[in-house]
Amino acid sequence: MNKQLHRMGSLKTLAGLLAAAGLAGTVLAGCADANSQDGAAAAPPPPPVSAALVIEKPVAETQEFSGRLEAVEVVEIRPRVSGYITAVHFRPGADVKKGALLFTIDPRPYQAEADRAGAAAGAARARADLARLELQRAERLLEDKAIAQREFDEKAAAHKELEASARAAQAQHEAARLNLAYTRVTAPIDGRVSKAEITLGNLVDASAVLTSVVSLDRIYASFDGDEQTYLRVGARRDREAVVKVGLVNEEGFPHAGKLEFVDNQLDARTGSVRMRAVLANPERALAPGLFARVQVGSGVAEPRIVINDRAVGTDQSRKFVVVVGSDGKAEYRPVQLGPVVDGMRVVRSGLKAGEKIVVGGLQRVRPGAPVTPQIVPMDAALAARDGATLALHAAKE
Structure with a gap:
């Protein structure tokens, strides 16, 4: 009897344990399902x-480069004769016309030399004219058999010698007049003059630089292009490249130009090629030395x-x-x-x-x-x- 009661108690305990285990499994399964649902809800949507x-x-492809503006013509003004500067006739930085007087070098020594050379040339011309008259008389006398052929030949040779001397004297006179003219130092081109590097009263010679003049009606924009730009526009002579330039204080590229020069070879070290565009500068707003942004295009879309x-x-x-x-x-x-x-x-x-x-x-x-x-x-x-x-x-x- 006691054995039966003990067996029945064991069965009840086992059933209770199984029931508890099943309940725990159910709870764990429910927790897992809840966690999976929460994870799915927490996944972010695609951004x-x-x-x-x-x-x-x-x-129409374009390429931009950095460059510098350069003057088309740059002239260093040097004296052709030596002497003291007696006058400076321009204002520093002013615009000048071709032929405008810039400096005056003391002309008095050169005026005296020109006068002396002129007098010498006149004397030589007078001797040559006298020899010509004597030769004409000798020709008539030779026809009349009044003089020997040798005497006539001597007069003809003397005439030629005096004519040559007269021409030499005249050339010396012209040189003296040129030197006198060189005492007036003038502008060789239209442009803008710099300041006077040597001022009034100084002695100058041909090695001195008095000032400089740069042209401004047209101006260059020089830059180094790359290989692709060269192949696109530089090597295609049948197409005219479109070049535009902008300064550092300007938006875009307001200045239109024309590609004027492409070098005959590329630099193998840098892969670049020297190029140059020319721009009109009617308002003289562009000055040599300014930094420039250069845009180059083929002009073909x-x-x-x-x-x-x-x-x-x-x-x-x-x-x-x-x-x-x-x-x-x-x-x-x-x-x-x-x-x-x-x-x-x-x-x-x-x-x-x-x-x-x-x-x-x-x-x-x-x-x-x-x-x-x-x-x-x-x-x-x-x-x-x-x-x-x-x-x-x-x-x-």
Whole structure:
């Protein structure tokens, strides 16, 4: 009897333990299900981004370089004769015309030399004229057999010698008159004069630099172009390159010019080639030595892939964009870029027209992760505004 009671108690204990175990399993299963549901609810949605379709349109490619303005004509004014400066006739930095008087060198010694040479030339001419008359008389006497042939020959030779002496004396007179004229130092070109480097009362010779004059009606913009620009515009003589220039205080490139010079070889060390454009300067606003931003284009529009520059990211030395695939996932895509034209970046390789790329919210995208694209036009201002809106939205979240 006691054995039966003990067996029945053991069965009841076992049943209680099994019931407790089942209840615990149920509780644990319920907790696991709750945790899985909470995890699913906590998973963040794909980040919102601005995306635009890659477009292809005719673009006249341009390239920008740094350069300097140079004068077309630069003249150092030096005296041709020595002497004391007796007058300075210009204001420093003034515009002068060709032939304008700049300096006067004491002309008195040169005037005296010119007068002496003139007198000597006159005397030599008088002797030559007398010899000519004597030769004419000798010709008549020779016809009448009144003189010997030898005497006639001597008079003919004397006449030639005196004619040569007269011409030499006349040449010396002309040289003296030139030296006298050189005492008036004039501007050889139209342009702007510098200051007087040597002032009144100083003794000068031909080695001295009195001042300088630079032309300003036209001006050069010299720069070093790259190999691609040379192949696009420098080597194509059948096309006229379009050159525009802007100064440091100007927006854009308001000064139009013409490519005037391309060097005959490229520098193998730097891969650059010397180029020069010429610009009209009617208002004399452009001065030699100014820094210039030079834009060079072929002037011929060709189909090019263009994107918003905000869509471009940098991975060390490589440029990339993020393409939104058909499955809504982000794809890392390296690209080769060209210049910026009308606010849009030219893409030389890596993209095709019609592909969808991220133009706003690029910092929240991971390659291979899904995104929520919001389609916007491929426009610089609109994409910038949309990118700012998405950034504000992300900050609020």
